[in-house]
Amino acid sequence: MRHIIYRVSALMLALGMISQLTFAQTAGTFKLPDYEKFTLENGLTVYLMQQSEVPTISFAAIIPAGAIQDGEKSGLSFLTATALQFGTENYTKSDIEEALDFIGANINSSSTKEYAQVSARFATKDMDTVLPILKDVITAPVFEEEEVEKERKRMISNLERDRESPRSVIGSYWDRFIFANHPYGNPSRGTVTSVESFNTSDLKEFYSNYYQPGSSAIALVGDFSVADMKSKIEEMFSEWENEGDQITEGFGEPELALESSKVMLVNKGDARETTFLIGGKGVKRDNQDYVAIQVVNTVLGGRFTSWLNDELRVNTGLTYGANSRFTPMKHAGTFAISTFTATENTEETIDRALQVYERMHTEGIDEETLTSAKNYVKGQFPPNYETSRQLATLLTQMFWYGFDENYINTFQANVEELDTQKAQQIIAEYFPKENLQLLLIGKAEDIRTIAEKYGETVEKEITSDGF
Amino acid sequence: MKKLLSILCVCLSVPVFGQMKADDVQTFTLDNGMKFLVIEDGSIPNANMYLFYKVGSRNEHPGITGLSHFFEHMMFNGAEKYGPKEFDRVMEYNGGANNAYTTQDVTVYTNWFPSSSMEVIFDLEADRIGSLSIDSAMVESERGVVLSERSTGLENSPWRVLGEAVNSTAFLEHPYNWSVIGYESDIKNWKKEDLEEYFNTYYDPSNCVVVVSGDVQYDEVKRLAQEYMEPIPSTRQPKPVHLVEPPQTGERRITVQKEVSSPYMLIGYHTPEAQHEDYYALDILSSILSRGNTSRLYSALVDEKQLATSVFTNMGESFDPNLFQIYAVSASGVEELDLEKAIFEEIEKIKSEGIREDELQKTKNQKLMDFYGQIETINGKSNNIGTYELFFGDFRKMFDAPQEYEKVTQEDIKRVANEYFKKSNRTVGVLKANVED
Numbered sequence: 001m002r003h004i005i006y007r008v009s010a011l012m013l014a015l016g017m018i019s020q021l022t023f024a025q026t027a028g029t030f031k032l033p034d035y036e037k038f039t040l041e042n043g044l045t046v047y048l049m050q051q052s053e054v055p056t057i058s059f060a061a062i063i064p065a066g067a068i069q070d071g072e073k074s075g076l077s078f079l080t081a082t083a084l085q086f087g088t089e090n091y092t093k094s095d096i097e098e099a100l101d102f103i104g105a106n107i108n109s110s111s112t113k114e115y116a117q118v119s120a121r122f123a124t125k126d127m128d129t130v131l132p133i134l135k136d137v138i139t140a141p142v143f144e145e146e147e148v149e150k151e152r153k154r155m156i157s158n159l160e161r162d163r164e165s166p167r168s169v170i171g172s173y174w175d176r177f178i179f180a181n182h183p184y185g186n187p188s189r190g191t192v193t194s195v196e197s198f199n200t201s202d203l204k205e206f207y208s209n210y211y212q213p214g215s216s217a218i219a220l221v222g223d224f225s226v227a228d229m230k231s232k233i234e235e236m237f238s239e240w241e242n243e244g245d246q247i248t249e250g251f252g253e254p255e256l257a258l259e260s261s262k263v264m265l266v267n268k269g270d271a272r273e274t275t276f277l278i279g280g281k282g283v284k285r286d287n288q289d290y291v292a293i294q295v296v297n298t299v300l301g302g303r304f305t306s307w308l309n310d311e312l313r314v315n316t317g318l319t320y321g322a323n324s325r326f327t328p329m330k331h332a333g334t335f336a337i338s339t340f341t342a343t344e345n346t347e348e349t350i351d352r353a354l355q356v357y358e359r360m361h362t363e364g365i366d367e368e369t370l371t372s373a374k375n376y377v378k379g380q381f382p383p384n385y386e387t388s389r390q391l392a393t394l395l396t397q398m399f400w401y402g403f404d405e406n407y408i409n410t411f412q413a414n415v416e417e418l419d420t421q422k423a424q425q426i427i428a429e430y431f432p433k434e435n436l437q438l439l440l441i442g443k444a445e446d447i448r449t450i451a452e453k454y455g456e457t458v459e460k461e462i463t464s465d466g467f
Numbered sequence: 468m469k470k471l472l473s474i475l476c477v478c479l480s481v482p483v484f485g486q487m488k489a490d491d492v493q494t495f496t497l498d499n500g501m502k503f504l505v506i507e508d509g510s511i512p513n514a515n516m517y518l519f520y521k522v523g524s525r526n527e528h529p530g531i532t533g534l535s536h537f538f539e540h541m542m543f544n545g546a547e548k549y550g551p552k553e554f555d556r557v558m559e560y561n562g563g564a565n566n567a568y569t570t571q572d573v574t575v576y577t578n579w580f581p582s583s584s585m586e587v588i589f590d591l592e593a594d595r596i597g598s599l600s601i602d603s604a605m606v607e608s609e610r611g612v613v614l615s616e617r618s619t620g621l622e623n624s625p626w627r628v629l630g631e632a633v634n635s636t637a638f639l640e641h642p643y644n645w646s647v648i649g650y651e652s653d654i655k656n657w658k659k660e661d662l663e664e665y666f667n668t669y670y671d672p673s674n675c676v677v678v679v680s681g682d683v684q685y686d687e688v689k690r691l692a693q694e695y696m697e698p699i700p701s702t703r704q705p706k707p708v709h710l711v712e713p714p715q716t717g718e719r720r721i722t723v724q725k726e727v728s729s730p731y732m733l734i735g736y737h738t739p740e741a742q743h744e745d746y747y748a749l750d751i752l753s754s755i756l757s758r759g760n761t762s763r764l765y766s767a768l769v770d771e772k773q774l775a776t777s778v779f780t781n782m783g784e785s786f787d788p789n790l791f792q793i794y795a796v797s798a799s800g801v802e803e804l805d806l807e808k809a810i811f812e813e814i815e816k817i818k819s820e821g822i823r824e825d826e827l828q829k830t831k832n833q834k835l836m837d838f839y840g841q842i843e844t845i846n847g848k849s850n851n852i853g854t855y856e857l858f859f860g861d862f863r864k865m866f867d868a869p870q871e872y873e874k875v876t877q878e879d880i881k882r883v884a885n886e887y888f889k890k891s892n893r894t895v896g897v898l899k900a901n902v903e904d
Contacts, residue, residue, distance in 0.1 A: 053510065054839040094761075101759040102829045104836030123836060150773060157776040157799050160728040165623040270726045273615070273622050303564065305555045314552060317611025320619055340619055372560040379562020379581040382511040386844050 032385075032405040035395065036226055040238050043214030047395035048229050049221040051388050055124045057222030058388035061138055062396040065116040065210035067190075068183040068251075073198045075190015077210075079148070079155060080203045081111040084118065086147035088136035093147055096133055105130050107137060113175070113188050114329055115400060116211070121389060124223045131236060138211070138218075139240040143203045152195060159192050163462050166268060166275035166340070166441040173460075174277050174336065174439050176467040177264045182254035184332045192465045213240045219395035221388040253331050256281050258435050261455035267444035268462040274442030275340040278353060280432035282326045282333030285401045289426055291414040293326060296426045298373040299365050300324045300357070301337060305372075307356050312339055318349045326430075330401065335432060343443055347450045350438070361433050364424040374415050381411075487842045489866040492852060493685045497692060499701040500673025504862055505688045506680040506848050514582040514681025517849040518592065519857050521676075522669035523572040524649070525642040525708050525787065531661055533649015536569040537613055538665055542576065543567075544605040547598035551605055554591055561587045569647055572786045573857060579846065582682040586691055593695035596670060601662050610654060617648045625725055625898050626794065629733045633896035636721045637735050637790055641712035673701045678853040680845040712737070712788065719894040722902055730803040730899035734810065735790035736887050738782065741858040746784075747871045748879040749791060749887070753782040754830040755822055755880070756793070756813070761829075763813050764793070773798055774806045784858040790894075791887065803897050814888050821881035834872045841865075 035049035070076050085107060087093045100106060105122035107130075118138055122130040162168040172187040179185035218237070220229060258280050283293060294302070301308040301324025312322040322339035337357060341349040365373075385391060398404055418426075438454050440447060441462065451457045460467075487506075496502045523535050543565075545551035558565055563580030578588050620627045631646045638644040648654075677696075679688050715737055738749055756764045757780040768775040778795040797806045841851045855865035864871075 054843050056836070056839050056843075097760040101761040102825065102832060104829075104833035106759075121836075123839075150770070153773065153798065154769070154776045157729065157796075160799065161776075161796070164625065164725075164727050167623045271622065273618055275622075303559055305552070305559050310552075313612055315608065317608035318615070320612055320616040340622075341615065342618060372556070375562040376559045376564070379513075379584070380564055380579070382513050382581075383579065383844070383846065386511055388843075 032408050042240055042242060044237055045217035045399055046233055047219035048226045049391055050226050051221055052223045055223045057122055057124055057127060057220060057224055058392040059120040059134060059220050060392035060396045061118040061218045062400050063116040063211050063216045066111050066114040067186040067188045068114055069210055070186050073202060074186055074194035076198055076202055076206050077111045078189045080206045081109045081116040082151055083143050083148050083203060084109045084137045084141045087142050087144040089140040089142060090136050091133060099129060135236045143200050145200045148200050155195055156192050170275055170441055172467045173266055177437060177439055178334050179254055183251060184254055187467055208243050212242045214242045217396050217399035219392040221392040258437060261435050263438045263451045263455045263457040265444055265451045265457055265459045266441040266462050267459060268441055271443045273340050273342050274346040274440055274447055276440045277336040277338050278436055278438050279334060279336035280437050282335035283328050283430055284333050285328040285330060291411060292418045292426050293430050295373050295377050295415060295418055296423050297324055297326060298377055299369055300360055303376055308337060308353060311352055311356050312349060318345050343446050346447045361427055365420055367420055370420055370423055377415055489863045492862055495689055497697045499697060499699055501696055502676045503692055504678045504852055505685045507683060507685060508680055508845050509682040512582055512682050514580060514585060514683045515846055515849050516578045516588055517678045517853050518576040519676045519853045520574045521674050522574050523570050524647045525571050527642060531657055532645045532653045534657060534661060534665055535574055536647050539567045539569045539574050540609050540613060541601060541662060542595055544609060545600050545602055546595040547600060548594040549591060551602055558591060563588060571643055571647060585683060589691045589695040597699040599666055601659055603659055606659055613654055625727055625731050628723055628725055629731055629896050629898040632721045632723045633733050633735050633894050636719045637894040638712050641710050643789060668705050671701050671703055672699050674705055676853060676856055678849040680849040715892050718890050721896045723898045724902045725898055726900050729797045729799055730897055732795045732803055732806060733896040734793040735894045736892050737788060738791040738887050739788050740786060741784035742860055745883050748875050748883045750782045751830045751875050752880050752883060753780045754833060755826050756780045767813050768809055772809055774801050774809050817884045818888060821877050824877060827877055831872050835869055838869055
């Protein structure tokens with residue numbers, strides 16, 4: 001493959017790089033398709049949108065039950081979300097699997113750092129088979145012990161296996177490094193020791209604490225009549241009851257102790273290359289300049305001709321790909337430059353990455369490059385909202401991050417109004433300049449002295465539990 | 468996103484897109500042999516262009532292994548009108564993005580852009596197809612990029628390591644023997660002349676099928692194709708790949724070492740090419756074995772016996788006979804031989820007892836859902852239509868596929884299982900940390 005498609009964070013996809021009709025400077029109002037939003041008596045927020053290109057329906061649910069709620073039981077949110085499908089009050093695990101597999105439908109449940117999510121895709125003709133199952137999976141799971149135990153073992157095997165691939169674990173090391181002991185430092189899928197420590201009753205308790213209709217939302221997008229679907233959903237999901245008090249997150253924006261440049265060096269004894277991140281504090285999703293930040297990041301490391309990729313790949317052949325990204329969340333965010341290179345090229349690659357980054361701070365962005373980035377961001381936007389699944393996800397993200405179609409409808413104007421002067425302000429304000437943090441995964445004995453050049457270094461073993 | 472844009476499309480009508488049919492694909496062939504397939508779909512104001520060249524690692528030989536893939540990279544590194552870096556710069560300035568991939572059989576270039584930029588895309592593509600310029604400095608820096616791509620694949624994926632070992636064991640004469648990325652020593656060795664020779668041999672317009680989908684008009688695509696692509700002369704036809712893999716006459720086994728927490732297993736059976744009549748039955752058999760938690764291998768190995776943490780199978784489409792692959796990752800503490808035995812038990816069950824009617828029906832239902840997924844996006848349309856055109860000989864086969872799957876019977880599944888899943892026809896690969904015991 002020519003290059004790894006730039007990983008656009010889920011957020012960037014969700015909050016809408018809205019394009020106008022063409023990349024050219026045509027004025028026009030871009031609107032999301034009509035959708036209906038309503039709230040049930042139990043507080044559950046529901047979004048419905050009709051889309052009829054193919055006779056299928058996509059479902060998405062978002063529940064405030066992610067790893068930030070794990071406390072000491074790292075991985076509990078993830079196992080709870082996975083186990084939603086292991087039987088309900090009305091269906092056994094095999095009832096669910098047989099019914100769905102037979103009609104080519106699927107339900108996925110998982111959790112991320114901040115929230116749990118359930119998604120499904122099925123044919124319109126099968127909605128009366130799938131919707132009752134979905135409702136039960138979300139509102140009446142039983143967490144059957146034997147199945148939970150089997151999943152726990154699989155989860156542990158997967159955690160062990162992740163350590164064979166730097167790319168699979170670098171994000172968890174990074175969040176622990178940046179957020180330290182704040183809940184945003186919790187790994188989304190836990191650690192081996194932790195996952196071994198909790199039991200089925202912990203899952204049930206976690207479920208009853210955090211899976212509450214009053215703080216959750218569901219979205220359906222696809223080939224259906226909104227009026228008919230509305231009455232079905234009202235009937236089914238009104239039965240879901242809030243249990244006790246709504247638990248709020250109980251913490252705010254983390255205070256980051258990034259007063260000096262630090263290095264975390266993770267030793268992987270058989271590594272042939274060094275995989276690394278350089279960065280620090282990012283932004284929250286509700287940042288008023290978020291669109292402008294994305295356009296500026298496109299120039300630095302968000303596309304093939306970005307300055308980082310141009311220098312580290314095209315000019316020097318040091319790597320297959322280099323990028324930079326913001327990962328914005330509800331209460332916190334990170335920024336990181338990301339790449340990898342053969343062990344012997346580690347120092348040169350880090351230095352060149354830092355030079356490119358520093359040059360952005362000192363020289364800003366020229367007019368032509370900025371215009372190109374704006375065109376690119378607008379031109380690449382519409383395919384992010386092409387399928388029912390993408391739209392259902394967008395609607396639940398609107399709920400989670402508290403924005404609506406107005407954000408999307410003004411997106412184009414926000415991209416347009418960015419000029420080189422504003423870009424310079426964005427760089428100064430949001431792209432951390434001092435006290436950069438470096439995370440390196442590689443062969444420690446070969447790169448230890450290089451690592452120490454960039455700051456106080458702590459060393460870890462990739463095979464050790466935890467991050 | 469089907470309707471929201473209609474208010475913006477003041478100059479373009481937005482077709483109400485019902486379920487797509489074969490007749491919705493319009494085709495023409497230029498005088499130089501380059502064939503175009505066009506799908507008008509105004510659901511978003513974007514379009515794409517997928518260029519499928521019939522060249523992949525099967526066209527290589529030892530000494531130039533990996534050259535098809537390397538060439539894929541070099542196609543971005545400068546031509547007569549647009550010099551080094553210009554292809555990407557011009558495309559991105561015009562709101563477009565691109566990528567490319569190389570397989571054993573084909574090299575595919577993908578462009579995604581606002582439909583108003585289509586002419587720029589034609590100009591860029593015509594320039595590099597008609598007059599690529601191979602710059603020695605670019606060859607050197609791209610060599611580093613590809614070595615990094617090779618290395619990062621091996622670093623991060625045990626399947627890459629194991630897959631290469633199994634292919635090199637299962638194929639002794641046919642070029643599916645080596646990996647698409649090629650040998651490290653070949654990557655470090657090829658010369659500018661090798662690249663020029665390759666370009667002249669395989670990048671003939673007649674060796675390319677182009678698919679354009681999106682908010683475009685057929686007449687406009689044809690006009691631009693005639694203006695930009697037709698002047699590129701067809702100068703030669705690549706010679707066919709003559710190598711044929713002789714029948715395998717006994718089980719082959721291969722072990723490779725990597726620091727992993729539990730063994731990985733890959734079993735390959737020689738099976739026919741995509742155009743063979745058994746393709747659809749084998750593809751259904753693959754679904755029955757591993758798709759979903761009710762599939763044979765998942766329910767037996769992962770759920771019931773807990774010998775594996777994951778299992779999947781693949782019956783890919785290919786020009787020449789290739790491998791039906793079974794992948795499994797053993798659970799902690801499980802001996803790989805126990806896992807292997809359990810896989811064979813499930814296969815033997817199908818060989819002796821066949822499959823149930825509801826399993827067959829389940830797979831057919833799943834295939835229909837897959838079809839809907841394939842035509843839901845303009846990129847899905849281009850990729851799938853191009854794939855059927857190349858691998859099955861006609862894009863219409865994509866629309867016939869649901870009926871082809873419908874035709875497959877329980878007896879067909881049992882027959883193909885017995886015909887291909889023989890001990891003598893398989894290669895078993897294991898990747899594990901401790902290979903000395």
